[in-house]
Amino acid sequence: MKDIVKDLFIKNDKKIVLLVMDGVGGLPREKGGKTELETANTPNFDALASEGECGLHLPIGFGITPGSAPGHLALFGYQPTDYPIGRGIVAALGIGFPIQSGDVAIRMNFATRDGEGRITDRRAGRIPTEKCAELCQLLSTISIPGVELFIQPVKDYRAVVVFRGDGLSDHVEDTDPQATGVKPYDPKATSPKGEKTAHIAGQFIGQALELLEDRPPTNAVLMRGFAVLPHIPSMRERFGLDPVALAVYPDYKGVSRLVGMDVVEDLQDLDAQAAALRENWDHYTYFFVHHKYTDSKGEDGDFEAKVAEIEKVDRFVPEILKLKPDVLLITGDHSTPAVMRAHSAHPVPFLLHAENLRPDVTPEFGERACSRGVWGVIPGAMLMRLAMAEAEKLAKFGA
Amino acid sequence: MKDIVKDLFIKNDKKIVLLVMDGVGGLPREKGGKTELETANTPNFDALASEGECGLHLPIGFGITPGSAPGHLALFGYQPTDYPIGRGIVAALGIGFPIQSGDVAIRMNFATRDGEGRITDRRAGRIPTEKCAELCQLLSTISIPGVELFIQPVKDYRAVVVFRGDGLSDHVEDTDPQATGVKPYDPKATSPKGEKTAHIAGQFIGQALELLEDRPPTNAVLMRGFAVLPHIPSMRERFGLDPVALAVYPDYKGVSRLVGMDVVEDLQDLDAQAAALRENWDHYTYFFVHHKYTDSKGEDGDFEAKVAEIEKVDRFVPEILKLKPDVLLITGDHSTPAVMRAHSAHPVPFLLHAENLRPDVTPEFGERACSRGVWGVIPGAMLMRLAMAEAEKLAKFGA
Numbered sequence: 053m054k055d056i057v058k059d060l061f062i063k064n065d066k067k068i069v070l071l072v073m074d075g076v077g078g079l080p081r082e083k084g085g086k087t088e089l090e091t092a093n094t095p096n097f098d099a100l101a102s103e104g105e106c107g108l109h110l111p112i113g114f115g116i117t118p119g120s121a122p123g124h125l126a127l128f129g130y131q132p133t134d135y136p137i138g139r140g141i142v143a144a145l146g147i148g149f150p151i152q153s154g155d156v157a158i159r160m161n162f163a164t165r166d167g168e169g170r171i172t173d174r175r176a177g178r179i180p181t182e183k184c185a186e187l188c189q190l191l192s193t194i195s196i197p198g199v200e201l202f203i204q205p206v207k208d209y210r211a212v213v214v215f216r217g218d219g220l221s222d223h224v225e226d227t228d229p230q231a232t233g234v235k236p237y238d239p240k241a242t243s244p245k246g247e248k249t250a251h252i253a254g255q256f257i258g259q260a261l262e263l264l265e266d267r268p269p270t271n272a273v274l275m276r277g278f279a280v281l282p283h284i285p286s287m288r289e290r291f292g293l294d295p296v297a298l299a300v301y302p303d304y305k306g307v308s309r310l311v312g313m314d315v316v317e318d319l320q321d322l323d324a325q326a327a328a329l330r331e332n333w334d335h336y337t338y339f340f341v342h343h344k345y346t347d348s349k350g351e352d353g354d355f356e357a358k359v360a361e362i363e364k365v366d367r368f369v370p371e372i373l374k375l376k377p378d379v380l381l382i383t384g385d386h387s388t389p390a391v392m393r394a395h396s397a398h399p400v401p402f403l404l405h406a407e408n409l410r411p412d413v414t415p416e417f418g419e420r421a422c423s424r425g426v427w428g429v430i431p432g433a434m435l436m437r438l439a440m441a442e443a444e445k446l447a448k449f450g451a
Numbered sequence: 452m453k454d455i456v457k458d459l460f461i462k463n464d465k466k467i468v469l470l471v472m473d474g475v476g477g478l479p480r481e482k483g484g485k486t487e488l489e490t491a492n493t494p495n496f497d498a499l500a501s502e503g504e505c506g507l508h509l510p511i512g513f514g515i516t517p518g519s520a521p522g523h524l525a526l527f528g529y530q531p532t533d534y535p536i537g538r539g540i541v542a543a544l545g546i547g548f549p550i551q552s553g554d555v556a557i558r559m560n561f562a563t564r565d566g567e568g569r570i571t572d573r574r575a576g577r578i579p580t581e582k583c584a585e586l587c588q589l590l591s592t593i594s595i596p597g598v599e600l601f602i603q604p605v606k607d608y609r610a611v612v613v614f615r616g617d618g619l620s621d622h623v624e625d626t627d628p629q630a631t632g633v634k635p636y637d638p639k640a641t642s643p644k645g646e647k648t649a650h651i652a653g654q655f656i657g658q659a660l661e662l663l664e665d666r667p668p669t670n671a672v673l674m675r676g677f678a679v680l681p682h683i684p685s686m687r688e689r690f691g692l693d694p695v696a697l698a699v700y701p702d703y704k705g706v707s708r709l710v711g712m713d714v715v716e717d718l719q720d721l722d723a724q725a726a727a728l729r730e731n732w733d734h735y736t737y738f739f740v741h742h743k744y745t746d747s748k749g750e751d752g753d754f755e756a757k758v759a760e761i762e763k764v765d766r767f768v769p770e771i772l773k774l775k776p777d778v779l780l781i782t783g784d785h786s787t788p789a790v791m792r793a794h795s796a797h798p799v800p801f802l803l804h805a806e807n808l809r810p811d812v813t814p815e816f817g818e819r820a821c822s823r824g825v826w827g828v829i830p831g832a833m834l835m836r837l838a839m840a841e842a843e844k845l846a847k848f849g850a
Contacts, residue, residue: 079807083502087809112848114829115836116455119849132849133455139849392807395847397840399825419809420825428827 057437061292066378066443069339070127073365075347077387077400077419081355088355088390089401090418092362096369097382097417100405106414107427108399109435111386117397123385124307129291129436130284137310138222138279143212145309146302147204151281156220156249158275160211162187165272169235176209177269184211187270194259199252206302215252221245224253226276236274286312291440296332298325299342308340326371333375350388358390379442380405381435399429406442460691465777465842468738469526472764474746476786476799476818480754487754487789488800489817491761495768496816499804505813506826507798508834510785516796522784523706528690528835529683536709537621537678542611545705546603550680555614555621555648557674561586564671568634575608576668583610586669593658598651605701614651620644623652625675635673685711690839695731697724698741707739725770732774749787757789778841779804780834798828805841
């Protein structure tokens with residue numbers, strides 16, 4: 053089905069807005085209760101839902117819990133199983149690092165270890181980004197023969213490391229044990245192809261630990277998501293859209309760049325995103341607006357705070373409507389139920405608003421209402437098709 | 452999508468129970484009436500449905516009436532169109548016959564013919580299994596050059612024949628005319644590859660008719676389902692599960708063995724199945740409990756008796772719940788509406804019960820209630836993914 057849209061797309065000036073509440077799908081706090089989205093007071097979403105078409109989508113497939121990057125690829129119209137992308141690449145793209153074909157990118161956390169090398173805090177007390185930048189500069193003095201190194205801060209305790217050289221590979225296991233009280237793993241090749249890279253990573257970690265020795269709580273590093281650049285056709289090539297991303301968090305800018313979106317920098321909150329939307333309105337045909345904190349609060353297990361974040365985004369909706377988008381799609385990249393404190397495989401509610409729609413029986417935007425919507429449960433990557441169709445960006449198939 | 456689960460599965464101790472009411476899906480007896488499942492008094496199913504997620508599944512695909520073996524393959528997580536398996540193989544595996552690669556297995560019925568060779572009873576008066584065993588021993592005296600023969604009783608009038616030798620094939624048509632008043636067909640090759648096997652089958656039938664000549668009502672044999680062993684990756688390989696089958700009927704043990712399940716022998720009824728479930732609880736992570744008679748009564752056209760069988764299984768549910776399974780999936784392998792007296796292509800109601808579920812608007816377990824469930828109509832093979840996700844046996848896809 054991949055190429056059918058490529059042959060059918062039509063360029064026009066109609067505007068599509070994709071508003072993503074990260075991890076918006078939820079579960080009831082108690083049996084028989086309401087989910088976060090059902091609990092939230094969302095007059096704007098509900099008005100759109102009652103006029104629009106609703107349903108649920110599966111970003112990857114039945115039973116599969118999406119990571120953030122593949123969840124977004126689905127929303128951008130790409131079946132994620134066709135384009136596996138590693139965390140390191142997402143992080144590198146997120147900070148705008150000019151990654152090249154052949155580079156290996158790795159997510160790195162600064163962490164805390166005890167006297168015996170056991171990890172006591174996987175996030176080094178959540179140090180500020182400035183501290184992280186300082187430590188990255190320190191680690192940039194590391195030298196390993198035959199490979200060029202780049203160490204860049206991302207946010208808080210998170211950094212990205214890029215190895216550039218010949219014969220590198222992403223066939224290396226994470227060193228992050230994903231637990232405290234244990235030592236980090238050694239970087240281990242998962243195939244002979246990965247041995248050179250694993251060896252370099254081992255040298256890097258060794259030198260880093262020496263440099264960080266006397267600097268608790270940042271006296272350890274954890275590496276994960278060894279990754280190389282995948283080839284993904286851009287949204288311009290594949291869908292004929294002129295896309296722009298309005299996201300606060302680096303990772304979402306990263307996945308946007310991966311599909312060839314322009315990215316507006318230095319957006320700190322929804323107000324800034326609203327202003328950027330207005331400023332860029334005439335220059336693009338596809339606008340991706342991302343709100344992270346619905347997911348963060350879900351991962352924190354904070355049901356009420358997630359409800360509040362949803363309400364915050366609901367209040368943002370008039371800013372979009374003022375611009376009169378031809379198509380407005382509101383959804384999430386996956387579910388993050390507060391009761392599970394994690395991403396989950398549950399299908400994600402969506403709401404499609406445009407001119408020529410079949411009204412369904414969904415007087416509100418919520419998981420149960422959407423399950424009674426006209427679309428049922430559909431693959432996430434098909435949402436792009438629905439949006440393009442409503443924006444009259446897809447030609448008739450056949451005569 | 453086939454390999455994605457293989458890369459993501461997580462082994463843990465959580466328990467999944469699949470409770471199958473064979474042929475459970477039905478139709479109303481009269482226009483506007485209720486189906487068998489809707490008619491049945493099922494307080495346990497209904498309680499689970501009101502807490503759980505419901506939907507309908509298509510074991511093979513839209514409009515396709517499933518046979519028993521492919522219907523079950525779907526429930527075990529295998530898209531049946533990827534793994535065609537013949538009836539002969541299912542029957543041979545069902546009785547624990549040590550079938551080998553290259554063998555051809557054929558289902559054989561003892562039947563009754565009149566003086567002109569026309570079939571008057573396709574089931575030979577439903578002779579008891581002991582009589583069948585005796586006749587199989589008699590037929591074991593048959594000798595055909597270049598091929599080894601195995602003739603084994605299955606149940607009642609049903610037996611299985613295995614040909615072992617070089618150059619055999621399953622490209623042979625059934626001899627069973629599926630009707631009375633007509634002569635059986637000759638075994639006919641459907642391609643040049645099948646000619647040797649068809650010839651052997653012809654010789655076998657000729658000798659069998661001589662041996663059975665004076666033994667009405669068992670003076671004929673009908674062969675169907677010429678089959679060779681397909682390669683199917685085991686549930687351990689493919690899903691990381693430790694599976695066990697608790698089934699009364701041989702065919703269902705057969706299809707279970709085909710996917711590498713352990714099989715508990717000598718279970719005669721639901722009480723024995725309940726006891727076996729308890730005894731094996733600590734040793735497995737996936738339990739397949741099969742009830743045949745919902746299908747049998749449907750095929751008999753006995754609406755009331757099918758309702759009674761459904762109620763019997765409902766009363767069995769507390770035996771499962773006592774063990775506190777992490778995931779309980781209740782469904783059928785296909786529909787067998789009593790009004791049709793046959794398997795049908797209608798989607799099959801299912802009910803998924805676990806900890807982290809979206810409640811839907813299904814206060815009871817029935818076809819119409821399930822059609823309003825959260826899942827809509829989904830491929831049967833996807834039920835395994837939903838069950839594994841709820842049992843936290845699938846890792847996140849991507850970072």
